Amino acid sequence: MPDSLVSKAAGALRLDVVFGDTWEAVAPLAVPFFDGQQVQVAFDCGAVPEAGFMRAADAALLNLLALGEAERLAVTDAVMANYQQALLDDGEPLPLTQPSDIWQYIQPRHLLVRFEEDEAQHDIYLLIEAECAWEVEHGLQLVFRQGRMLTRMSQCDGHLTESSAEGIAEEQDALMMRYYAAFGRPTNQ
Template identity: 35%
Template sequence: MTTLVVPYFGGREVELDDDGDPADPRSAAALAVFLALTEADRISDSAHVFAFCSDYCEEAGRPEWLDEIMEVPENPTNIWDHVMSGPVMVRKGRGDDNNWYVVMEAECAWDTEHGLMLVWHQGKTLTKVGGYNGHLTDAGAYRDADLRNVVYKARNPQFTTRLATEAMQESTGHAPSLEPKAFPGGLRELL
């Protein structure tokens, strides 16, 4: 296996589990674009991961065991203190989706059973966050085109996050059907 240095995660080293299709230059391009993402990009993506954590904690009723291993983050950017980067794969979309995605199987303190799946469309835009389920997009997972701009599909809709208008257009070529949704106060409100 190949080891990659990932600037998005502050230069952490991760394993490359699958580099996609070596014969397709778009596969390698998606990985190269991902490896050019920075810590600033990660900070910009914080709200999606924080929403996942907030939704999980609300659903689970803020279990005591979680308090022992994880403090309530002061703000969404602190959520990354509870994420452990994992192996990366490059995957081609399914069916008529000819895009390439960079997928990371990360671990997170709040959902030790399912972990954290992070998916970047063409290696550039974080387009899916949630427990690991193997699906590259929420629209594909639920067979619902209205979800094409959803990054985190929450159990409680107040925690659902969406791509910003500009990111959606740049990433997919389509304007989102809904405006980006601000997400509420999160974990602090759950205590």
């Protein structure tokens, strides 16, 4: 079993000694999508990562690190929908003068790189858990498939897609359909 790993995107990694199945980056990573805010990165790959995992994980992380303000603004409507739902559930309104102001109230904390392999999903997902002002208890979760594009936004629940979380057909998952329109469906599905 290796005692250390190196990610080309996140740097030196150390094995989580408590659970023994997650590798954590020694230093947080500045993420341009969040205006360079520092995020702690972990790789959910077991004590001995499968062949090819780190290569795919690094590619996904580098994709995410290439996303910036334009991509953040492109998903502001999804963040606003999450915020509006919280207001309907007795949330307190925030002093927003324009929709993009919502990003001031989001602080990313953890980024988990995860390979999902089941009958519907065979890919690398980056799951970012953030604190947000309108959902203090459950936070905000943003999921990026291959680090390329947002494919899910919800409270922090660990689900990678809306179709898996809600038990709906993938064709009813609007963010996933947007991803497929941009990048095509994987051939391994």
